[in-house]
Amino acid sequence: MVHAPALQHRLPADSARFQTSPASDSGRRTLAEAEALCRARGVRLTPIRRRVFEMLLGSPKPLGAYDLADALASQGRRMAPITVYRALDFLIEQGLAHRLASRNAYIASTGSRETPAFLVCDGCGEATEITCQEVAATVRRVLSAQGYKPLARALEITGRCVHCQDVH
Amino acid sequence: MVHAPALQHRLPADSARFQTSPASDSGRRTLAEAEALCRARGVRLTPIRRRVFEMLLGSPKPLGAYDLADALASQGRRMAPITVYRALDFLIEQGLAHRLASRNAYIASTGSRETPAFLVCDGCGEATEITCQEVAATVRRVLSAQGYKPLARALEITGRCVHCQDVH
């Protein structure tokens, strides 16, 4: 489960146009932001919710609900699955986490209300959140062309990351 | 479970730029195509696989594996879950179906090897396959900008369809 932080640095061509948010180097900041955000909204970032959020922040890859339960068990009393799910529901509602349906796993997010996109590696499972006008605009346009109203759900784009391209 | 076929006709503005493929009105044609495609590839569209594929083709919304088992039970002997999953695996390998992870459900597809996109309604669950150069290009660009190699996985875009916008 231990994993070196993603090497986000040596990237091709036009990566400058994307804002990426690897969880690993923004933990502290994001935790403070989350607290501020919850205060502002009048909702409670309780100890359980906070621990789940920290766990997600600290992980370079999305975690399953039962992974979270295991991990949290090692730092205290075991938590029932439903408890984890309730915390996750809260975090998702507040935009602090997203469910990656393609992996049945959960990942910390920025709390912004915009539709985020995640690049998910088919090999190692690591996921990178990107905020990209182009993606957002394309999604909006495609939806409205079919008469759909957009929802702020995470967009999952599957591929194979730099480190996993040769393998398998 | 019975559901009127989607009204795909009165659509906003620039829908002409998208090729949509509602399952309901292309069943016959697509079944023949699937047969041809399997023959050409030297793989076998066995009775079980064919029935599962027909079931998917006939449904306006994605079906769960156990839905399929139930539906197929009503037209003969009950099928074990694993049998359904095996048929689905085959169809997915051949590009004749896709798994919609956000719904734990499966949907018939065209068999083309390109990355398709599905608009999935958060309300009724109906899904529309679209083939759109713009979407494909955006996905490719975003992936390569982060050093990812594209995979031909279905892209799921969630929204609320025309009929479900007022409800809930």
Next chain:
DNA sequence: TCGAAACATGTAGTGTTATAACCTCTATGA
């Protein structure tokens, strides 16, 4: 045409993810 190999399906059991139903505790404010 016989038999080996490859592929497809049957059977039983289990693993994994997610939720239902109901109860208790605690903080808050009228």
Next chain:
DNA sequence: TCATAGAGGTTATAACACTACATGTTTCGA
């Protein structure tokens, strides 16, 4: 101080997916 709302505890179960192994079926070459 007591009613209330929200958070969390407990137990059980639903829903989805797969492993392992046995049995059939098709195909193809000797």
